[in-house]
Amino acid sequence: MNNTEWFYFGRDSFIMAAGIYLLAVNFAGFILMGADKRRARHGRWRISEKTFFIVSLLFGSLGTWAGMYAFRHKTKHLKFVIGIPVILVLQILLLSWIMC
Numbered sequence: 001m002n003n004t005e006w007f008y009f010g011r012d013s014f015i016m017a018a019g020i021y022l023l024a025v026n027f028a029g030f031i032l033m034g035a036d037k038r039r040a041r042h043g044r045w046r047i048s049e050k051t052f053f054i055v056s057l058l059f060g061s062l063g064t065w066a067g068m069y070a071f072r073h074k075t076k077h078l079k080f081v082i083g084i085p086v087i088l089v090l091q092i093l094l095l096s097w098i099m100c
Contacts, residue, residue, distance in 0.1 A: 021059075022059055025058050025059055025063070026063030029064035030067040030070070032051065032052065032067070033070075033074070034067055034073075036074075052074070053087075056087045057087060061085075061091055064084055065085060068084065
């Protein structure tokens, strides 16, 4: 083992780290949507719409979109009904372009 092997971050490690990141950020988007729905029902402080879009832009759009329909939350707001899927499609196109 040479001195730099511990620092090696190969393709497999990158793919695993990217997968873990995507799972985490999408899980966060899903949970945030459910938490905001619960807060709305109880008349409590809400999660800002800006937060949902930031999480979506950080590649959590699939989880945010799934949370919208799982919790039936924000599904009447065109900003979300159109915006989140547009972000998702753009991210899929970006990832497809990067992977080719």
